[in-house]
Amino acid sequence: MPDRRMIVLAAIALIAVLLFLTVGLRGNVQFVLQLRALKLLALLQVAISIAVSTVLFQTVTANRILTPSIMGLDALYLFGQTALIFALGGFGYASLDAGTKFGAEVLLMIALAGALLWPLIRTRMDMNLMLLMGVTLGLLFRSLSQLLSRLLDPNAFAIVQTASFANFNMLRADLTILGTIITLAAVVVSWRARHVLDIVGLGREAAIGLGVSWIRTAAGLLLLVAILVAVSTALVGPVVFFGLLVAALAERVMRTQRHALLLPAAALIAIIILVGGQTLLQHGLGGASTLGVVIEFVGGLVFLALLFHESRK
């Protein structure tokens, strides 16, 4: 029963959140809770953005093994960081105004997505061609950042390395709240489009036959994906790595492709993985690794277990 599964997921997510807030609570409780609440907000925002953007992206592209990172947004972010550190040096980079930086990063990433989407809208370019352009641009940005990192001095390079992983430890409250508001707005739009998404998932021709104006819908959904990815990347760094895992898990757990179930399930699973992973990292592993490693390891195991379980049925 789909509803029961959703309740179970919600319960696990709630437990993960509670554990994150309460495990090892000591010292100035109010201060620690405030700190953790801010971090939790960022984690939730990122989890939901990644889950929703990946599900939307896979539906529009009719491909279950893609993530939005194929559009090259995170590569652009990384290149931007490297270029900034290269130009301003480690100290100059650290003293940049976080608010301005956040705004500029979000706008730049959305501008890139707009540039990719433009030919799709104007000349009805094939979507696969557009994705290929994204791949190529992503490769270009990655190569450029590699080139720049080679030219950096070791201290500055260490800063680049820190910037290239998601980081939930240096958060600004105002930016986190702003990011959460933007994400919430995008999520509301996605939720309202859930029925259209079901139709879009049938493929371009079937969707047109059922009265979806394809170009407008596809471009709008991809823009939504870009906003979600841009905001969470600018907030904490590149995090799209686990979108694939979340979307695949949601589909397997819910056993449906109806977005009314798929979207919330993916969001809950992302929360479980991200918040649970962060709790495990902080308290189980003493912060000895990065969250990405924990997520890919634990998530990968869960995914394998599910596949195994399914093939035995």
Next chain:
Amino acid sequence: MIVIENVSLSHRDTPILRDIDLSLPRGGITALVGPNGAGKSSLFSLIARLQPLQKGRITVDDMPVDTTPSRTLAQRLAILRQDGAVANRLTVREIVGFGRFPHHRGRPAAEDLALVDAALSEFDLHSLADRFIDTLSGGQRQRAIVAMTFCQGTDYLLLDEPLNNLDMFHARQLMRCLRTIADERQRTAIIVLHDINQAASYADRIVALRDGRVIADGTPDDVLTEDHLESIFGYRMKVEHMNGKPFVLHHL
């Protein structure tokens, strides 16, 4: 009425359709026939607005297909594409239910659910209603998709080789069903068909294409003569008559 005026299409420098003029009045079954590469599917996708018009004009009930909102058209015109890939984790009932989407945009009323039920019975799908589409055979899946197209309840049905994958029983049932809705509900069906004898038995009108041109147009009796068939398909085949209908021995 669907009116096709002066429509041409080319891919790079290769012409695919050349100056097609056709009008398809309301009611009845029209079969589009022709050899591979004749332009049947291209013409189909132009009428179905799946591809932009390069030259000419196509209207459905006086609405130009390239400028009318997609949803408005979807309430008049349902399309079924050859081998339309469908997402896997959907049940037959969900797929068929999507046919009502242009009418309710995601909030099905009791009437919509009743129509879905009727389509399920009509296409012999009740026992499969809760199965996932990826657990079905090709023919069963095709039936589900055909049922979805019927469920859209439009005046015009555009079907691109709907008999693909169907066994004789279900192919006959589909053609009979088309005949019924054409006769009793004044619906219009335009079908791309490879089986010339299905066209002979069920269509009111046959339009034959070759090399992007209409080379024959008329009732089955007019079009299915040995001379016409030779000019359409490039070889001579015998035509017999059974119960007053032409019967083409194309396989001999």
